[in-house]
């Protein structure tokens with residue numbers, strides 16, 4: 001089985017902007033590309049899990065989300081970094097049409113992590129969720145993962161809300177370095 005790092009997107013990988021969906025508004029958080037590359041090199045299966053309720057609210061489409069993800073992937077690839085799997089939740093209770101359904105994937109529910117585990121043979125108990133919101137931490141805990149809150153995005157505000165079992169790091173690069181340096185990398189599991 002694989003060991004994954006689940007990454008929130010907005011506020012963790014890229015600068016938080018309300019309902020980001022345009023490529024020209026996308027901006028990596030400093031160190032994010034290096035962080036993903038470190039996780040790749042350490043052998044983690046890097047999976048993005050992102051709430052995108054802007055789809056349900058009619059602010060943008062799933063195609064917009066996927067175009068942005070292709071852009072991010074290309075930017076990462078140009079620097080030798082790679083996201084292994086992309087998951088997003090387009091739903092919201094206040095949304096339109098079929099997007100309003102009560103879903104199991106919107107964080108803090110663990111649906112995206114569990115689905116990724118099934119699809120990609122991931123050992124959730126050996127995996128880590130990194131995000132900037134309490135909802136990310138909740139999803140990670142519900143899925144049985146170790147959790148790291150980053151202080152970027154909403155993280156500085158949400159830091160006081162997480163329990164002591166959640167590690168807190170300044171940003172995604174600090175989190176990745178902490179994981180890699182802890183020696184708990186996949187190659188050393190057995």
Ligand SMILES: [Mg+2]
Nearest residue numbers: 008010011132
């Ligand atoms: Mg976020």
Ligand SMILES: [Zn+2]
Nearest residue numbers: 089091103105
């Ligand atoms: Zn959903």
